[in-house]
Amino acid sequence: MSNQAAGGSHRAAPVHTDPEDVSVLTALSALADPVRIQLVRELAGSADWTRSCGSFDVPVGKAALSHHFSVLRGAGLVEQRDQGPKRVNRLRREEFEARFPGLLDLLLRGDGTD
Amino acid sequence: MSNQAAGGSHRAAPVHTDPEDVSVLTALSALADPVRIQLVRELAGSADWTRSCGSFDVPVGKAALSHHFSVLRGAGLVEQRDQGPKRVNRLRREEFEARFPGLLDLLLRGDGTD
DNA sequence: CCGAGTGTTCGATGCGTATCTTACAGTCCG
DNA sequence: CGGACTGTAAGATACGCATCGAACACTCGG
Numbered sequence: 001m002s003n004q005a006a007g008g009s010h011r012a013a014p015v016h017t018d019p020e021d022v023s024v025l026t027a028l029s030a031l032a033d034p035v036r037i038q039l040v041r042e043l044a045g046s047a048d049w050t051r052s053c054g055s056f057d058v059p060v061g062k063a064a065l066s067h068h069f070s071v072l073r074g075a076g077l078v079e080q081r082d083q084g085p086k087r088v089n090r091l092r093r094e095e096f097e098a099r100f101p102g103l104l105d106l107l108l109r110g111d112g113t114d
Numbered sequence: 115m116s117n118q119a120a121g122g123s124h125r126a127a128p129v130h131t132d133p134e135d136v137s138v139l140t141a142l143s144a145l146a147d148p149v150r151i152q153l154v155r156e157l158a159g160s161a162d163w164t165r166s167c168g169s170f171d172v173p174v175g176k177a178a179l180s181h182h183f184s185v186l187r188g189a190g191l192v193e194q195r196d197q198g199p200k201r202v203n204r205l206r207r208e209e210f211e212a213r214f215p216g217l218l219d220l221l222l223r224g225d226g227t228d
Numbered sequence: 229c230c231g232a233g234t235g236t237t238c239g240a241t242g243c244g245t246a247t248c249t250t251a252c253a254g255t256c257c258g
Numbered sequence: 259c260g261g262a263c264t265g266t267a268a269g270a271t272a273c274g275c276a277t278c279g280a281a282c283a284c285t286c287g288g
Binding site: 124125126147149174175177178181182196198199200 | 245246247248249250253254255256
């Protein structure tokens with residue numbers, strides 16, 4: 001069972017989806033939700049691997065939060081890594097941009113119009 | 115009752131929303147639906163004002179179809195005009211592109227990946 | 229080894245919405 | 259006028275999904 005080398009965890013690694021394998025419908029569905037939009041925006045304003053799941057200021061419980069991150073992973077928007085007891089996140093900017101050019105920019109440049 | 119000059123109708127004119135007044139969330143929600151994606155794509159492949167609502171090859175009844183067009187109007191994606199007994203459509207490409215740059219292209223250039 | 233902290237999973241619930249059927253309102257043509 | 263055609267409106271239904279509470283799994287520090 002040689003798995004992690006440095007700072008690894010013995011937990012089930014999060015399942016990631018390559019943005020290249022994501023359909024337009026899946027991408028749009030993932031982003032068509034107020035909570036997930038907020039997550040992506042907040043994540044975009046932070047450095048990679050600096051935000052744990054619980055560190056986001058969203059008005060939902062942790063169960064729903066976990067679900068939202070699962071959806072974001074499935075859409076190739078977020079990458080997660082276990083760091084001690086926490087699960088830290090990274091927005092897959094370049095990869096997602098390569099698959100859906102301009103889409104992320106739309107969200108991030110998005111006015112408050114919500 | 116002098117109302118319309120050329121080819122007018124006495125029906126309640128469809129309510130349109132200016133793309134400028136559409137939120138990102140509304141736009142994404144409108145496009146996060148298989149039927150509406152197909153409508154937009156088919157509409158994009160046709161000349162303006164040449165397609166009546168019933169001329170689309172979608173697997174839903176006309177009631178649901180009417181609803182979908184209502185959503186597309188509300189997202190500033192489609193403009194409608196009454197032409198005789200039919201209601202003809204036009205994709206608001208430029209206006210929508212100005213509000214959400216690249217979003218329509220994403221859909222239209224979208225691979226079959228659905 | 230225990231306890232605090234973090235996140236996932238499961239079951240249940242509520243709400244939005246996509247859908248259909250039916251009925252209705254216009255428009256046009258004969 | 260009457261009938262065919264087109265689209266909307268209203269009511270009913272069903273399914274998806276966002277949410278929550280509770281239980282569980284894992285990590286780390288005393």
